[in-house]
Amino acid sequence: MTPTRVTLREVADAVGVSPATVSRALQPKTRSLVNEETARRIEEAARLADYSPNSLARGLKTQRSLSVGVMIPDLTNPLFPPMVRGIQDRLEQHGYTALIVSTDGDPERERLGFEALRAQRVDGFILATARAKHPVVDAVMAASMPLVLLNRAVQDAKVDAVVPDDRGGIALAVGHLADLGHERIAHLAGPKETTSGRWRREGFRAAMRGRGLKVPAGSIRQAGAFTERAGHDALIGLLDAGIPFTAVVAANDLLALGTYSALAERGLRCPDDVSVVGFNDMPFADRFAPPLTTVHIPQHELGSRAADLLIEQVAEERPPGQPVVVDVKLAVRSSTRRLS
């Protein structure tokens, strides 16, 4: 069934040279060491024999797999595929491959995924899992392997990270609503275990204060997860608690989307009765009903910057440094309107 593959040795025999020469000829970095004519014959023979270098053997020898492990919480959250693409695009340019693991935030899957990546001897990790306490982050750091955090950072230690400007983004959202005359603005905060959830919540308080607006008790509602369902439930909770508000800033787009259905359930309209702002500008946010006003983050760029940092760490053995904060902007659409 599965065919036995052609080896370097066979190519060597075919050409009548030693394996070492073939190895040199086929590797760009060392090709110049071998006679031009010989190199050409080797390439020809390799092509003819449909030779494919065995990266397992190469990795075993060189102690470099030229692969990096990428862990993300949920591939089906539209926020992540563009980031993954950004990562892959950049890694590819440097001859690296991404091994992608989607964990659902399930600790057991995370552990398993980490073990698998470690067994594959990945040269480094990009972790986009936002939970503050994270065994895998700890494990990678403990092993002092190259690591870049995406979408989150750690407070104390020196770890490379790429994050959107959470506070700035929320400030844009609050400012936009304030400009539209809103004063009673509620916040649907992300899970408290996540750093982005926390930072956006803090950013919300700061922005409200900056605008001279009050944040009454109960007007910040914690969602249990970054999902539509959680957003729905949180908004219902806000309504049931009798908190008065004319606008809501959600910690991400999925939560914002959840508010849509909650509002509809209660006979409220968006934006006529309640303005809603999201965060992330996930794909198709502009196609929702109504099109969602949201904080836009450059998803592809976040991914490629993370890959850049990782490659620098791996290739140049640069020690990790400060988090990179990426600028965001507000995408104003139809889920927000002037308070009349």
Added chain:
Amino acid sequence: MTPTRVTLREVADAVGVSPATVSRALQPKTRSLVNEETARRIEEAARLADYSPNSLARGLKTQRSLSVGVMIPDLTNPLFPPMVRGIQDRLEQHGYTALIVSTDGDPERERLGFEALRAQRVDGFILATARAKHPVVDAVMAASMPLVLLNRAVQDAKVDAVVPDDRGGIALAVGHLADLGHERIAHLAGPKETTSGRWRREGFRAAMRGRGLKVPAGSIRQAGAFTERAGHDALIGLLDAGIPFTAVVAANDLLALGTYSALAERGLRCPDDVSVVGFNDMPFADRFAPPLTTVHIPQHELGSRAADLLIEQVAEERPPGQPVVVDVKLAVRSSTRRLS
């Protein structure tokens, strides 16, 4: 920087046994061959030393990488992440890892991706790239490596494949519209290079015939790609050609979404002026404006069935067989309405 990893040999030395014994103790299949007490001590030592088996070395020796290559056209098309998840979930249960490559349908990226996967010595391939002429499909078949096609099939040869019931799905769409009184139904066909594009077009003709409806010249419009942009342009083309229609069946949801903006541009409303049906029921199709009536396909299941077939081929050396056709159903939402 990067720490030297613990090897099997070191664990063996620590316990005072040979590497062979450690290997046996740590592998579930051979664990019973070694003395229970010794095995326990070995496991303990491995845990203590934070030993992680080197799959490169193992793969080199066993000629099995326990990984499979997955090629998809575009990870940012929301249709695919659920399929990928289906694949990963199932592979994981069998100890396999998926290496995911997203190609953009770019032949050069496809070739590069294929070479990379081959170099990684993947045990098989799942290809979700729908183009009819496909060098990678040919190459995998030529190498007679385990292969499963996802979302497409090849006509002649015996190749495992998992496909949605394209014809049946289109028939549901046409039937639904006909039941609503529509007679002038247009079709936005997918790219003619894709098998799904072709089958859905054929399915459309057949379904119309079955309902006794005419398909006037020009009422099937070919889209250049499965994208919003292409859907937009195709609908504009239909309009400009003066083809009369009250409903349109799009070959996928992205095309359907493109019709939304095209209709809006021309001052037409959906569903008031034109009913629209999509295909795939991609995530969030129910949140669009208006919520899209579309043919639902079980995305996760398509992925997991494909993984099943591949594992069977790899593990049990079963020869490939007939395509598996998966049932679909219609998700009726608000983009279609009775013709008044």
Added chain:
DNA sequence: GTGAAAGCGCTAACAC
């Protein structure tokens, strides 16, 4: 039940 030995396919000194 356990160990010794060989080798998977490749690269990197080190000779020449």
Added chain:
DNA sequence: GTGTTAGCGCTTTCAC
């Protein structure tokens, strides 16, 4: 400019 050698970490006969 090219060949020889050794060995990366593991599994797997084959002995005992």
